[in-house]
Amino acid sequence: MFIISLTYQVPLAEVDRFIPEHIDYLNEQYAKGYFILSGRKEPRTGGVIISSISERQVLNQVLAQDPFYREGLASYEITEIVPTKSSKQLAFLISNTTNK
Numbered sequence: 001m002f003i004i005s006l007t008y009q010v011p012l013a014e015v016d017r018f019i020p021e022h023i024d025y026l027n028e029q030y031a032k033g034y035f036i037l038s039g040r041k042e043p044r045t046g047g048v049i050i051s052s053i054s055e056r057q058v059l060n061q062v063l064a065q066d067p068f069y070r071e072g073l074a075s076y077e078i079t080e081i082v083p084t085k086s087s088k089q090l091a092f093l094i095s096n097t098t099n100k
Helices: 012-017 017-029 056-063
Strands: 001-010 034-040 046-051 076-078
Touching: 001 056, 012 017, 017 056, 056 076
Parallel strands: none
Antiparallel strands: 001 046, 001 076, 034 046
């Protein structure tokens, strides 16, 4: 599982031009089961994605499809985590460490 922190590298006006395409990209990754949570940072300096992907190489391939990545709009800080404890509501994350 990975936490991906995006930081915008360009003015918001340029980012906003690619928001619809970025949303399509996110929807596709959710449909595949690759992403389980995402949202923008506040203040609006970027965003965060939590991915259920377990292999870094697969994650890199998925992130390369993001229009924000393709257009050089954001930098990506990636942190791998191995969930070992959670609330009851998130217990499915503990056992959901399959290779996707």
